[in-house]
Amino acid sequence: MNLDENIIADIRQFNRFYTNILGLLDKHVLNTGYSFTEARVILEIGFLEQCIANHLVEKLDIDRSYMSRIIAKLSNDSLIIKENSALDSRTSLIRLTPKGTALFNQLNEKSDEQIVRLLQGLSQKEIKDLHTSMLTIQKKLEKAEGIE
Amino acid sequence: MNLDENIIADIRQFNRFYTNILGLLDKHVLNTGYSFTEARVILEIGFLEQCIANHLVEKLDIDRSYMSRIIAKLSNDSLIIKENSALDSRTSLIRLTPKGTALFNQLNEKSDEQIVRLLQGLSQKEIKDLHTSMLTIQKKLEKAEGIE
DNA sequence: TCCATTTAGTGGACTATGTCAACTTTTTTA
DNA sequence: TAAAAAAGTTGACATAGTCCACTAAATGGA
16 A cells, blocks of 8 residues: 555644544533533434434443443433333433433533634634545545444 | 534534544554553653653643653653653653663554554545645644633 | 344443642742 | 742542443344
């Protein structure tokens, strides 16, 4: 494949850089009383509207038992409800309660504000370039996924 | 600033996507006996060749006390050595031992292999686009940093 | 059909990771 | 030069995540 050494170095540099960016963003999801991982779970349930635990396990790459506990906690806090599945009685259908939806919205707002803050100081043109670049990366790497 | 809602949504989508990519990559830094965070520290020391703990704290955004323990562990494992600083006797100059350098090289190789694996299946043109996009993102967001 | 396998989920017991506050020593600054 | 700030350490914790064994239901052949 003859991959240029410098390209690999740049990609790794980008990964370190973006790890920091995401780390900074994560820090500020806080003050909701829920951790970053819990927030990811709530967001994913919210986006899907309905799902089963195993989907969350696979999509978010979180250990089964850990997910079980997260769901138990969220359920206990009345953010989600579990309903028996008619199709597969090993599973429960999970969705947000109104309280959960409120938190979902709050998390979304906070996340949006963070992005706005992250972009402040950039021109429309720069934002457009950034956006295009992100779409490009996602498109290429979705094809790849060749990590395993 | 009139930021398009869709752009924000796409950026957030990208962030979720890239969180997963980085998570997958991180998992595989393992089998060295050191955690992701420890690996970050070793890599940073290796790149700098010499530094003080406080630099690592700020650069990697890790708590002081936690860093103190990480450094103690790495020192205990003879991966790094601490040398008294003549300029500021509160601090120590940290650098890799030969053993630490060996691990540094190993981590670098593993990381490079991961990137190669990540990119497998992409054409030269696609890799070039990916690379350009990453440089663009980094350049724009380095300017920004507007999170606090 | 039935039984071996796989899949979804749970819970105990644990380790690893990260945080907070208090403290020492040294440096900086007003 | 006294007060404040900075670098680092330590104890005591809290949070996050992992591993394993287990149950119950679903699935896939012979």
